[in-house]
Amino acid sequence: MTETNPIIVATEVHKWYDTFHVLQGVNLTVERQEVVVLMGPSGSGKSTFIRTLNALEDFQQGQITIDGMELSADLGNIEAIRQEVGMVFQQFNLFPHLTVLQNITLAPIWVRRWPRSKAEEVAMQLLERVDILEQAHKYPGQLSGGQQQRVAIARALAMQPKIMLFDEPTSALDPEMVKEVLVVMRSLAESGMTMVVVTHEVGFAREVAHRILLMDQGTVVEEAPPEQFFQHPQEDRTKLFLSQIL
Amino acid sequence: MSLTQPNRPSPPSWKSALTWLRRNLFSTWYNSVLTLVSLWVVYQGGRGLLVWMFSQAQWTVVQVNIRLFLVGRFPVDQLWRVWLVVLMMAAVTSLTAGILQSSRRGLMGVGLVTAGAVGLVPLFKGQSSDIIWVLAIGSMALVNLGLGPMLKARLPSQRLSRGMVTLWVLALLSLLWLLLGGWGFSPISTQQWQGLLLTVLTAVISMGLSFPLGVLLALGRRSPLPVIRTLCIVYIEVIRGLPLIGILFVAGIMLPLILPSHIQLDDLVRAICGLTLFSAAYLAENVRGGLQAVPQGQIEAAKALGLPPLLVVWLVILPQALRSVIPTIVGQCIGLFKDTSLLYIISLVELTRISRTVINQPRFIGRYAEVYLFIGLIYWLVCYLISVGGRHLERQLGVE
Numbered sequence A: 001m002t003e004t005n006p007i008i009v010a011t012e013v014h015k016w017y018d019t020f021h022v023l024q025g026v027n028l029t030v031e032r033q034e035v036v037v038l039m040g041p042s043g044s045g046k047s048t049f050i051r052t053l054n055a056l057e058d059f060q061q062g063q064i065t066i067d068g069m070e071l072s073a074d075l076g077n078i079e080a081i082r083q084e085v086g087m088v089f090q091q092f093n094l095f096p097h098l099t100v101l102q103n104i105t106l107a108p109i110w111v112r113r114w115p116r117s118k119a120e121e122v123a124m125q126l127l128e129r130v131d132i133l134e135q136a137h138k139y140p141g142q143l144s145g146g147q148q149q150r151v152a153i154a155r156a157l158a159m160q161p162k163i164m165l166f167d168e169p170t171s172a173l174d175p176e177m178v179k180e181v182l183v184v185m186r187s188l189a190e191s192g193m194t195m196v197v198v199t200h201e202v203g204f205a206r207e208v209a210h211r212i213l214l215m216d217q218g219t220v221v222e223e224a225p226p227e228q229f230f231q232h233p234q235e236d237r238t239k240l241f242l243s244q245i246l
Numbered sequence B: 001m002s003l004t005q006p007n008r009p010s011p012p013s014w015k016s017a018l019t020w021l022r023r024n025l026f027s028t029w030y031n032s033v034l035t036l037v038s039l040w041v042v043y044q045g046g047r048g049l050l051v052w053m054f055s056q057a058q059w060t061v062v063q064v065n066i067r068l069f070l071v072g073r074f075p076v077d078q079l080w081r082v083w084l085v086v087l088m089m090a091a092v093t094s095l096t097a098g099i100l101q102s103s104r105r106g107l108m109g110v111g112l113v114t115a116g117a118v119g120l121v122p123l124f125k126g127q128s129s130d131i132i133w134v135l136a137i138g139s140m141a142l143v144n145l146g147l148g149p150m151l152k153a154r155l156p157s158q159r160l161s162r163g164m165v166t167l168w169v170l171a172l173l174s175l176l177w178l179l180l181g182g183w184g185f186s187p188i189s190t191q192q193w194q195g196l197l198l199t200v201l202t203a204v205i206s207m208g209l210s211f212p213l214g215v216l217l218a219l220g221r222r223s224p225l226p227v228i229r230t231l232c233i234v235y236i237e238v239i240r241g242l243p244l245i246g247i248l249f250v251a252g253i254m255l256p257l258i259l260p261s262h263i264q265l266d267d268l269v270r271a272i273c274g275l276t277l278f279s280a281a282y283l284a285e286n287v288r289g290g291l292q293a294v295p296q297g298q299i300e301a302a303k304a305l306g307l308p309p310l311l312v313v314w315l316v317i318l319p320q321a322l323r324s325v326i327p328t329i330v331g332q333c334i335g336l337f338k339d340t341s342l343l344y345i346i347s348l349v350e351l352t353r354i355s356r357t358v359i360n361q362p363r364f365i366g367r368y369a370e371v372y373l374f375i376g377l378i379y380w381l382v383c384y385l386i387s388v389g390g391r392h393l394e395r396q397l398g399v400e
Ligand SMILES: Nc1ncnc2c1ncn2[C@@H]1O[C@H](COP(=O)(O)OP(=O)(O)O)[C@@H](O)[C@H]1O
Pocket: A017, A020, A022, A040, A041, A042, A043, A044, A045, A046, A047, A048, A049
């Protein structure tokens, strides 16, 4: 490693659900502007891990530092960290009682304390960027899944986060809508956003990721650039996983 | 199923009426039997009632006492203050309704009600000033219903909602000022608030106060802090286990005995406390149902945006939870309105109590049926209005 200023450092993260040891010492370092893809079988702890990065889940052992701020147990700085970390969920989770525009401007207005006019201007730019400008005044329930997910991305971006987390952003979509969301994510990566993405989209991982991690049973089994990950996996577990999804 | 265009209603004619009859009332032999039996029952019951209403009942008891029913012993020379309050409330309510939903039918409804009310004034031996008040109230409501959509189109929604909240607060404050007096008006004791006026006021104020309290209790019941949670659960379960009449009894009769004698609580204040504390417990349970219906994902998405816990509740959870429980809350408003009839036990002269006074007038001894039918009609009318308003609100705000 030549770079020395990572934006995410997670060391030996352990988490238990009661007696179930769901994260068994996960390590991850993400450099600025890096795109990291997490893969692994269902139930291996990918969601749990990515959600510890913005404190939606707590953990019992280890250390996580986001942009120099430590996610500590007392969680006094929890909102400060979450403002720097955007998250996109599998189920979109747009607010159904607010219009698309209100969904996007909510946090900038109430958390960043921007004036409404500025928040709306930024929101409109973002809607244009995710190619959905004409839907600004509709409610989420009136949009297709692909459109909703693009709004969800715009909503997260409106806070101008330094990191974007994606937890299977295309898994709940009909096949014909997967592409429109991936296009947006790809352009986001090209613009230099730091991204941690849980996905099974092999094409996206191969072309966009700088590094791919394979998780299994709460640990990182293998970690490699896409080329090597797909062509020359080192671990048997990775070979087995790839044979199942390719 | 017929294959005619679904969007175009067929022109009304006796033929389509016959088809409707056949399809809805006489589709099978047992449906026909049911229809005939129901018709017979309705006829038998209805005929007796109608004959009584128009030939035997003596409605003078209502005619003569109408003011007593509506405002009780409110000073007659100060009645304009009540009219002004009604005018003001009609103004804000209609403006709010117009902003929420512009509808021709609303305009027509207000027009019809006004016309009907004007017609009623002479029937109840009212004066010409009453007609003027009714007309003023009706036209104010009509104008505001029309004004609402225009305001909505012109003003940014943020400023509009802020303006409306201010307007409501001002209206409620001036309501209290007008009815209580002081600051230039002659003071009126709350003991002179009686009849329907008292019924409506206690119901509205108690509901208004129990709303925030109920929401807080519901949130507290889900609080991660065990002390708060336990307190809320105990409160809710204790209150729900007691009959309202018992709570009013405690508030009205026990409280003065328990409290040190220099603290004198107004009867009305005690009544409102009792109703509020009672209603809040039920409201809390209703709201809790709505809170539970908000998916976990909504909360996570709000947190992930960096919203602090209070804002998560205020901006994301509560709006969704409250919308989903509008129907049950409307039901509760109706219940509370009718529950005010129990206030007679702490010697408040609300609508039901004043009817007893009327029946005891020597001139009208024994006119139970007329009086109770009349106040029954009033209760029904108010409850029906709440119900209609609630349905509109639900349609306007409902999350699909
Ligand atoms: N709230 C919870 N309580 C108990 N077990 C859980 C909870 N959430 C997840 N798990 C378990 O943790 C494991 C990892 O889940 P998850 O992180 O969602 O996996 P992935 O996203 O890789 O499919 C699963 O076995 C799941 O059943």
